[in-house]
Amino acid sequence: MRRTPCGRCVVAAVMALVSADSRIAELLAELQRLLGHTQEERSRSEHNLINIQKTHERMQTENKISPYYRTKLRGLYTTAKADAEAECNILRKALDKIAEIKSLLEERRIAAKIAGIYSDAEPPRKTMRRGVLMTLLQQSAMTLPLWIGKPGDKYEVDDIDEEGKERHTLSRRRVIPLPQWKANPETDPEALFQREQLVLALYPQTTCFYRALIHAPPQRPQDDYSVLFEDTSYADGYSPPLNVAQRYVVACKETKKK
Template sequence: MALVSADSRIAELLGELHQLIKQTQEERSRSEHNLVNIQKTHERMQTENKISPYYRTKLRGLYTTAKADAEAECNVLRRALDKIAEIKSLLEERRIAAKIAEIKSLLEERRIAAKIAGIYSEAEPPRKTMRRGVLMTLLQQSAMTLPLWIGKPGEKYEVDDIDEEGKERHTLSRRRIIPLPQWKTNPETDPEALFHKDQLVLALYPQTTCFYRALIHAPPQRPQDDYSVLFEDTSYADGYSPPLNVAQRYVVACKETKKK
């Protein structure tokens, strides 16, 4: 039922995205006429070789309209990007749900086979664990599908702490929880949102599910690039491993412990 619900929502979002794309084209067509008027006004000014009060007033009005048109188009594009991010999230959730269902089916088949062979007891069921290769693949795909952050001028990031939810395993204070990034940073437009070279961080060590202390060797240069980090490792002479790549999603701030 969950997969059917996701498919229905994806179809709905695709319809909304289609309308937003059409609206974007309409906004762009509307602004093109004004841009042509700006260009023609500048050409007339160059021909007359003077900037009269008339042209100054006219250009001020044209540029004000152009700015409003650009902002309107930008707002529509942002709404379209939000729809795309939601669609990608739903597709990822659906894919993971299908993978989990597949794994459960395989485990059930093994349980039945083991029971038939006489090596399975209902009192001690086999431990259900996800294969390491599958888990590593899921982590990597989750990093690749992280949506790109496109902020407005002067806009800051907001991070919500995760409250305790369920008590199946551990109970932790929010102060001990470091949330993973919800957006991918574009180095060209928001470089201040990236960790800088030699900054101390916690990073997911490749092919594991554990975060370790590391230094930023080089930040991403493009949205799709990874961080290059140096993990703390006493087996090397300088105390750090060679540079290793870690996706933006799995690099978080490291809080220095206070010395007593």
């Protein structure tokens, strides 16, 4: 028998919906403003980068590095660094707004369910074919934002098999978070798993994570990990190398088998 939410709960849910809609509208306006500032910063820094390029061209023509050019380049690079940091700070703020919008949208979905705007009998999401689901997983991995060195952000975990149902509440000890950022091997190699490190990785064409060894870490930001899955059907106990996106490779707390 399906429980009907009390009138007070429905009123509270409707108020939460209105509040969420209002806040989302504010955040979208702030996001638009931040994106405008990003373009302004990029246009300003572009002029300085052109000056750096022209200065290098003049130095090559004269075939010498005079004290004048050395001083000029030092000033230009200092300005370029400050411009890049300013743009980076704006982009961080924009990402924070996007994360808050996503959180509010989930709160809105739950409030709408309580208010009776849609019911369990009519879930908001339709069951997807497996092929479509695999494509979405790959697209999610490809669009994962690049980590730029600001640790300490919180994680959110969704159960992809619980379509249209409430989320489960688990203790932090029982959850292994998926990465929110993609690590750049050229600037942050220490953020990547290294060769022969034990991990849990998403087996290709499934939604299950299995124990595996890192065969080779990514060499470029867009590259995948090459991993060896534990498989007793092979003589050495591991499968041939398979590619898995950064988003779907996580730490394994168990010790490596000897």
